[in-house]
Amino acid sequence: MFVIKYRKIFLSFTTILVVASLILIFTWGLKPGIDFVGGSILEVSYPDGRPSTEEIQNRISNLAIGNYSVRPIGENGYIARTKYLNEEERIALVNTLSLNSSEKIIEERFNSVGPMIGEELKNKAYISIAVVILMTILFIAFAFRKISKPVSSWKYGIIAIIALFHDILIPTGVFVVLGKFAGAEVDVLFVTALLTILGYSISDTIVIFDRVRENLNLNIKMHNFKETFADTIGKSLNQTYVRSFNISFTTFLVLLSLYIFGGSTTEHFALTLIVGVIAGSYSSIFIAPALLLLMGGKDTKTK
Amino acid sequence: MWKIRIVALILLIAGISVGLFLYDSETNPNSKSHFKLGLDLASGTQLIYRADVSKLATAEVSESMQALRDVVEKRVNVFGVSEPIIQVENGGLGNSDEKRLIVELPGVTDIKKAVEMIGKTPLLEFKLVDKNYVPSEEEKKDNKISSQAFIDTGLTGRFLKLAQLQFGQQGGLSNEPVVSLNFNTEGSDLFAKITKEHIGEVLAIFLDGEPISLPVIQQEIPNGNAQISGRFTADEAKELVRNLNLGALPVPIELISTNSIGASLGQDVLNKGVSAGILGIIFVSIFLILLYRLPGLVSVVSLGMYIVIMLALFKFIPVVLTAAGIAGFILSVGVAVDANVLIFERMKEEFNEGKDNAEEAIKNGFSRAWLSIRDSNISGLITSVVLFWFGTSMVRGFALVLGIGVLVSMISAITISRTFLLSIYKKSPGRFLRFMFGAGFKG
Numbered sequence: 162m163f164v165i166k167y168r169k170i171f172l173s174f175t176t177i178l179v180v181a182s183l184i185l186i187f188t189w190g191l192k193p194g195i196d197f198v199g200g201s202i203l204e205v206s207y208p209d210g211r212p213s214t215e216e217i218q219n220r221i222s223n224l225a226i227g228n229y230s231v232r233p234i235g236e237n238g239y240i241a242r243t244k245y246l247n248e249e250e251r252i253a254l255v256n257t258l259s260l261n262s263s264e265k266i267i268e269e270r271f272n273s274v275g276p277m278i279g280e281e282l283k284n285k286a287y288i289s290i291a292v293v294i295l296m297t298i299l300f301i302a303f304a305f306r307k308i309s310k311p312v313s314s315w316k317y318g319i320i321a322i323i324a325l326f327h328d329i330l331i332p333t334g335v336f337v338v339l340g341k342f343a344g345a346e347v348d349v350l351f352v353t354a355l356l357t358i359l360g361y362s363i364s365d366t367i368v369i370f371d372r373v374r375e376n377l378n379l380n381i382k383m384h385n386f387k388e389t390f391a392d393t394i395g396k397s398l399n400q401t402y403v404r405s406f407n408i409s410f411t412t413f414l415v416l417l418s419l420y421i422f423g424g425s426t427t428e429h430f431a432l433t434l435i436v437g438v439i440a441g442s443y444s445s446i447f448i449a450p451a452l453l454l455l456m457g458g459k460d461t462k463t464k
Numbered sequence: 465m466w467k468i469r470i471v472a473l474i475l476l477i478a479g480i481s482v483g484l485f486l487y488d489s490e491t492n493p494n495s496k497s498h499f500k501l502g503l504d505l506a507s508g509t510q511l512i513y514r515a516d517v518s519k520l521a522t523a524e525v526s527e528s529m530q531a532l533r534d535v536v537e538k539r540v541n542v543f544g545v546s547e548p549i550i551q552v553e554n555g556g557l558g559n560s561d562e563k564r565l566i567v568e569l570p571g572v573t574d575i576k577k578a579v580e581m582i583g584k585t586p587l588l589e590f591k592l593v594d595k596n597y598v599p600s601e602e603e604k605k606d607n608k609i610s611s612q613a614f615i616d617t618g619l620t621g622r623f624l625k626l627a628q629l630q631f632g633q634q635g636g637l638s639n640e641p642v643v644s645l646n647f648n649t650e651g652s653d654l655f656a657k658i659t660k661e662h663i664g665e666v667l668a669i670f671l672d673g674e675p676i677s678l679p680v681i682q683q684e685i686p687n688g689n690a691q692i693s694g695r696f697t698a699d700e701a702k703e704l705v706r707n708l709n710l711g712a713l714p715v716p717i718e719l720i721s722t723n724s725i726g727a728s729l730g731q732d733v734l735n736k737g738v739s740a741g742i743l744g745i746i747f748v749s750i751f752l753i754l755l756y757r758l759p760g761l762v763s764v765v766s767l768g769m770y771i772v773i774m775l776a777l778f779k780f781i782p783v784v785l786t787a788a789g790i791a792g793f794i795l796s797v798g799v800a801v802d803a804n805v806l807i808f809e810r811m812k813e814e815f816n817e818g819k820d821n822a823e824e825a826i827k828n829g830f831s832r833a834w835l836s837i838r839d840s841n842i843s844g845l846i847t848s849v850v851l852f853w854f855g856t857s858m859v860r861g862f863a864l865v866l867g868i869g870v871l872v873s874m875i876s877a878i879t880i881s882r883t884f885l886l887s888i889y890k891k892s893p894g895r896f897l898r899f900m901f902g903a904g905f906k907g
Contacts, residue, residue: 196856201722204729248579248719269729271575275720278512281555282856289854296846304839350788353851353859357866360847361799364840368806371836404809407755411748411805412798418744419794424736426504426787434795 162395164402168451175448179327182334189337194346197283199276201246204269205258206238212264214239220257226250232344238269245275286352293359298322304367305374312377312457320452321366324444328362329355331440332433345429354433361412362441365405366449372397373453390457394450402446409442465887472887475880479769486775497779502786502861503723505737507730508570509578512721514555515563520715529563531714536567536582542706543581545569565717573726579719588621588708589670590655590690592662614668614675617658623651627708629701630691641701643692643708652688660684671704737790744794745771748801756808759885763804766881770800773872774865783868789861796869802840803877807833822889830882837874844870 164171195202217231217239229243239258246254251271259266301321305314332355339345376397380388388396413435420431489495503510515532517525529552540548548569555562572578591614626646631639647655658667659681669677669692677692696704749767752760774793778785811829815822848867852860 206728248576251722252576267726267728268573268575268724269726271722271724273722275512275514277514278721285854289850293847293850296850297843300843300846349856349859352854353788353862356847356851356854357795360844361840363843364836367839368836371839400813404805407805407809408802411751411801412795414747414751415744415794415798418747419740419791421740422736422743423740423791423794424733424787426733427737427791430788430791 162398164398164447164450165391165395165454168447168454171447172451172455175327175444178334179330182330182337185334185337186330189341191333191337191347192340192345193283194348194351195242195245195272195274195279196348197279197286199245199274199279201243201251201271201273202240203243203251203254203258203271204234204238204240205255205266206235206269207264207266208237209265211237211239212260216260217258220260221254224250224253224257226254246273282349286349289352289356290359293356294322294325297325297359297363301363301367305370312453316453316456317370317374320449320456321363321370323452324366324441324449325359325363327444327448328358328437328441332358332436335436336429336433339429339432350427350430351433354430354437357434358437358441362437362444365409365441365445368405369397369401369445369449370453372401373450391454394454398446398450405442405446409438412438468883469887472883475769475883476765479772482776483768483772486772486779489779499775499778500782500784501730501734502784502789502858503568503570503730504725504787504858505730505734505785505790506570507573507725507727508568509572509575509722509724510569511567511578511582511719511723513565513567513582513717514720515565516716516718517561517563525563528714529565532565532717535713536565539581540567540569545572563715564720573724575722575724583717583719588624590617590619590658591615591668591670591675592617592658593666593668614670617654617667619647619651619654619658621708623647623654624708625651625688627705629698629705640693641696641698643701643705645690645692645708647688647690649688652686655688655690656684656686733787734790737787737794741790741794741797745797748797752801752804758888759808759811762884762888763801763808763881766804766876766884767797767800769880770873770876771797773876774869777868777872778865781868783864784861785865786858786861788858789865792862792865793869796866796873799844800869800873800876803833803837803873804881806836806840807877807881809833823886826882826885826889830878834878837877841870841874 194200211233214231214233221229221231221241226246227244229241231239231241234240241254241258243254251273255266255268256262298318301318302314305317336345336347336351340347345351373394376393380393416431416435416438419427420435423431489497490499515529517528520528533550533552537548537550540550548567550568551566553564553566555564567578567582569578594613594615597613624645625648628644628646630642630644663681663683665681666678667681668675669679669690676696745767749764752763752767754760756763774796777783783789807829810833811825814825814828814832845867848863848870851863852867855863
């Protein structure tokens with residue numbers, strides 16, 4: 162099986178990707194959105210054509226609302242991000258954007274989150290991620306509770322968890338890049354995407370490990386350890402990778418359609434999920450079996 | 465064999481009729497069971513208030529919050545908002561003592577108006593003149609009355625039983641609007657005491673911190689009736705009466721989060737979500753049919769059934785659909801196919817192991833795939849539950865849709881796909897059928 166044969170290449174490639182993601186996360190960093198730090202977003206459109214960005218910026222600078230950013234959106238709109246605005250400040254901003262009511266504007270969307278709510282949601286996000294990881298570890302322990310020979314069950318668990326971290330680090334790294342160049346901000350949907358990836362990427366790995374276990378038993382019973390561990394893993398992969406790929410591919414197809422046609426609300430969400438699905442599928446086929454061979458190889462030889 | 469075909473036919477007819485019903489209930493203008501759309505799709509405003517309960521005894525908090533909810537609901541209803549949602553929620557982590565009021569107003573996109581209609585508390589106060597107050601030079605010059613010149617009596621709109629609009633009672637100008645106030649027992653006693661002890665003094669009536677009437681107390685008023693006359697037009701008086709009767713908010717509130725989506729943006733998000741869903745389903749169907757031929761077609765039919773069941777559930781639970789919820793549904797379509805793929809791959813192995821009896825292979829494929837299906841769905845369910853807890857209302861929609869999707873897809877894969885597959889299989893297939901089944905299985 163080529164995956165096993167060239168495992169060092171795949172492992173190195175993955176290590177580079179993970180390290181690169183970590184570096185990106187710690188240097189450029191994730192850009193927190195208003196969901197988590199509080200702030201306001203106001204999107205307006207000008208049915209009769211929008212004024213120039215400079216004009217808008219000049220006028221907003223005169224308002225005492227601190228730092229802000231204004232980006233054009235669509236064909237005739239602007240989107241302004243500011244600190245948390247109260248009702249008077251919001252009215253002042255709307256008034257400014259309409260150039261003191263001389264331009265007709267439509268308020269497409271206003272979203273304002275108080276700093277306290279943001280802080281609260283941020284804590285909730287950390288706890289949610291921790292809980293899902295913990296539950297997944299328990300689930301893995303449960304799924305592998307019966308088998309401990311010849312490879313101890315905790316090793317399957319550890320590898321599954323390594324794969325899990327791989328699967329959320331890569332999309333997070335991609336999101337950092339997205340934040341840098343496309344202004345993507347970490348919002349509730351991003352956390353949702355991560356949690357969803359956590360929930361789904363693990364099942365692929367478990368399916369493949371299930372097969373390895375089954376074949377290890379077969380090898381013990383029927384072939385009296387004639388097969389090497391590498392062959393057993395290779396055989397198990399051969400039996401499962403088509404299915405793994407097909408499953409991920411259907412999910413990929415729907416997400417792709419969501420990304421392309423689903424509009425801007427869920428665009429980054431869909432992209433994060435797509436990267437997560439690819440990373441998840443890749444790690445269960447290319448990484449988890451290779452790691453299993455690395456960690457469990459000794460156990461099988463001593464028998 | 466015939467039995468299972470009849471069951472398959474019944475399933476198919478049931479699926480089609482539910483589909484037709486769904487189509488009719490969405491397109492028929494008289495229908496009362498449209499999908500429930502969240503504010504981000506239907507447009508509207510969500511306001512989150514923090515209620516200041518620090519001055520209340522712990523035992524009173526939940527009752528006061530209920531009263532707050534009721535007052536806000538009354539105010540919203542007066543403005544004719546259709547199907548508003550007003551909920552009391554506890555603050556999140558670390559702030560669990562905090563009480564919040566979440567107000568969702570579908571169709572309302574004028575935030576200013578919404579905030580006003582909820583937050584406008586007519587604060588009615590009765591104050592006596594402070595005899596020790598020395599007006600500043602500026603005040604004397606402008607002949608203005610500073611609110612500092614008055615002292616609180618403790619009598620406020622809180623003690624009000626009823627406010628009414630009357631015309632021209634104070635003699636003189638007969639068409640002048642007058643607001644007549646009727647205090648409750650406690651308020652009447654207080655009012656009687658004040659009027660008794662301060663005959664000849666001015667008892668100023670303040671509305672929202674501004675003096676609106678400065679009557680002089682002529683005599684003790686024991687019956688709890690007072691009148692405000694003076695500076696308003698009939699319309700203003702009418703509005704004041706209505707606001708006074710709706711009552712002051714029992715708990716002070718502060719706006720801490722606003723979310724408002726305009727009509728055109730919401731519609732745009734909805735349209736895009738729906739077209740992304742339809743295209744996604746088409747892509748997956750093409751892929752399944754190319755890959756698995758006849759069984760692929762079967763799984764497309766059962767995917768159709770899955771979609772119909774899900775949509776029917778959305779209607780009848782009902783699930784409030786948000787942009788994230790639609791994304792969740794689209795994702796769940798991809799995941800729902802998983803179970804079918806697992807089953808087909810298992811069946812393929814059964815065939816490859818040389819089992820010629822296809823019926824047995826189909827049945828074995830299903831029973832052996834079940835464990836994998838169950839395992840992968842358990843982790844999906846764990847995620848859905850945590851997400852639901854994590855969620856803001858937007859994410860809750862996603863979690864709920866995904867969770868329901870996991871359960872329904874499990875059921876539809878192991879019952880519906882199985883029934884269809886078993887019903888079309890022939891014991892001695894012709895060349896055409898062998899080809900149709902072949903691609904998926906003998907490869």
